[in-house]
Amino acid sequence: xxxxxxxxxxxxxxxxxxxxxxxxxSVGVGRxxxxxxxxxxxxxxxxxxxxxxxxxxxxSFIEQRLSANYLIPYTINAKSSNVSSIFGVHRLExxxxxxxxxxxxxxxxxxxxxxxxxxxxxxxxxxxxxxDQGVKLPSFFSNYNVSSVTLSGYYSExxxxxxxxxxxxxxxELSGIFTEGTFTFQKxxxxxxxxxxxxxxxxxxxxxxxxxxxxxxxESLPSNIRxxxxxxxxxxxxxxxxxxxxxxxxxxxxxxxxxxSVGGRTAFSFxxxxxxxxxxxxxxxxxxxxxxxxxxxxxxxxxxxxVIQYGAGGGFRYQSPIGPVRIDxxxxxxxxxxxxxIYEGQDxxxxxxxxxxxxxxxxxF
Numbered sequence: 603x604x605x606x607x608x609x610x611x612x613x614x615x616x617x618x619x620x621x622x623x624x625x626x627x628s629v630g631v632g633r634x635x636x637x638x639x640x641x642x643x644x645x646x647x648x649x650x651x652x653x654x655x656x657x658x659x660x661x662s663f664i665e666q667r668l669s670a671n672y673l674i675p676y677t678i679n680a681k682s683s684n685v686s687s688i689f690g691v692h693r694l695e696x697x698x699x700x701x702x703x704x705x706x707x708x709x710x711x712x713x714x715x716x717x718x719x720x721x722x723x724x725x726x727x728x729x730x731x732x733x734d735q736g737v738k739l740p741s742f743f744s745n746y747n748v749s750s751v752t753l754s755g756y757y758s759e760x761x762x763x764x765x766x767x768x769x770x771x772x773x774x775e776l777s778g779i780f781t782e783g784t785f786t787f788q789k790x791x792x793x794x795x796x797x798x799x800x801x802x803x804x805x806x807x808x809x810x811x812x813x814x815x816x817x818x819x820x821e822s823l824p825s826n827i828r829x830x831x832x833x834x835x836x837x838x839x840x841x842x843x844x845x846x847x848x849x850x851x852x853x854x855x856x857x858x859x860x861x862x863s864v865g866g867r868t869a870f871s872f873x874x875x876x877x878x879x880x881x882x883x884x885x886x887x888x889x890x891x892x893x894x895x896x897x898x899x900x901x902x903x904x905x906x907x908x909v910i911q912y913g914a915g916g917g918f919r920y921q922s923p924i925g926p927v928r929i930d931x932x933x934x935x936x937x938x939x940x941x942x943x944i945y946e947g948q949d950x951x952x953x954x955x956x957x958x959x960x961x962x963x964x965x966x967f
Contacts, residue, residue: 632962634842638662666692682711697862698825701729718756725749749783769795787817803879809967815867828865834960837896839913839932846898858945871896888919930960
C-alpha cells in the first residue's frame with residue numbers, strides 16, 4: 603500500500619530446499635479424455651549444480667505418453683535454461699491414430715516474469731494410420747519423419763490467479779530446413795486473449811486463434827501436422843476436432859456410417875465469454891455465457907469456400923481447490939449437413955447433433 607518512503611517493514615522469510623527426489627501422481631476427468639492420469643518422478647539438484655532429471659508418464663483415452671527430460675538452468679545467464687527430452691506417444695484422434703517417438707531440445711529465455719521466448723528443435727519418427735479403413739488419409743505417407751525448428755513467445759499482462767489483461771502467444775515452425783525431414787513446410791500460429799473485469803464479480807474473456815501452413819508440394823500433409831478445431835477448449839458445440847472439412851465413412855455393406863474430419867492447412871477460431879461469480883449466493887459457484895466460432899480450410903486460398911460456423915451456450919463453474927470444474931452446454935447456430943449427419947439428402951442424425959455437452963477442469967481459455 604501507499605506509505606511514507608522513509609517507513610520500514612520487517613518481514614520474516616523462511617526458505618527450505620525442496621526434497622531431492624519426489625514422486626507426484628494426479629488424475630482428472632473430462633468430456634473428451636474421459637479419464638486422464640499422470641505419474642512423474644524428479645531428481646533435483648544433480649551434483650549440486652541445480653540440474654534436474656525427470657521421468658513422466660501420462661495416459662488418457664486420447665493420448666498415452668512416456669518421456670524423460672533433463673533441465674539445465676542458467677544456460678547462458680540467470681534468465682535462460684535448456685530442457686532436452688526423449689519421448690514416445692500414442693494418440694487416438696477421431697480420424698487418425700499416431701505412433702510417434704522422438705527427441706526435443708529447447709532453449710528458454712525469460713526476459714521478465716511475464717515475457718518468455720523459446721527456440722526448440724524436434725526430430726520425430728511417425729507412423730500414422732486411419733481410424734477407419736474406409737477413410738483415405740490426406741497424406742500419401744503413413745510413415746514419415748519430422749525435423750523442425752520452432753520459435754515461440756509468451757506474454758502475459760497479469761500475474762494473479764484471476765486472469766486479467768492481455769495474453770499473447772505467437773509461434774513459427776520451420777520444418778525440413780536441414781533436409782532430413784520428409785516434409786518442408788512453414789507453420790504460423792498466434793493465440794491472443796484478453797480478460798477485462800467489468801465489475802468485481804464479472805469478467806469478459808475473449809480469444810482469437812489463427813494459423814496457416816505454407817507447403818509447396820502437391821500431396822497433402824499428414825493429419826498430425828494439419829490444423830483441426832472444435833471441442834471443449836475450442837469451438838464448443840462441436841466435438842473434438844470435428845469442425846471443418848470431412849469425409850463420409852461407410853460400413854462393409856456400403857451403408858453410410860458417419861463423417862470424419864480431415865483438417866486443413868488454415869484455421870481460425872474465436873471465443874467470447876462473460877463469466878459471473880455467484881459467491882454472494884453460493885460460495886465458489888459461477889456461471890458463464892459464450893459465443894464461439896471458427897472454421898478450417900484446405901489452404902489459405904480456399905478461405906472463401908467455407909463460412910465461419912458458430913456455437914452459443916452457457917455453463918456453470920465451481921471453484922475447487924484444483925481449479926474451476928466446468929460444465930458447458932452449446933448449441934450449433936449454423937450447422938452444415940455434415941454436422942447433422944445428413945448424407946445425400948438422407949438424415950442419419952438426431953436432434954442432439956446440434957448440441958454439445960462439455961465437461962472439464964479448468965476454463966476453456
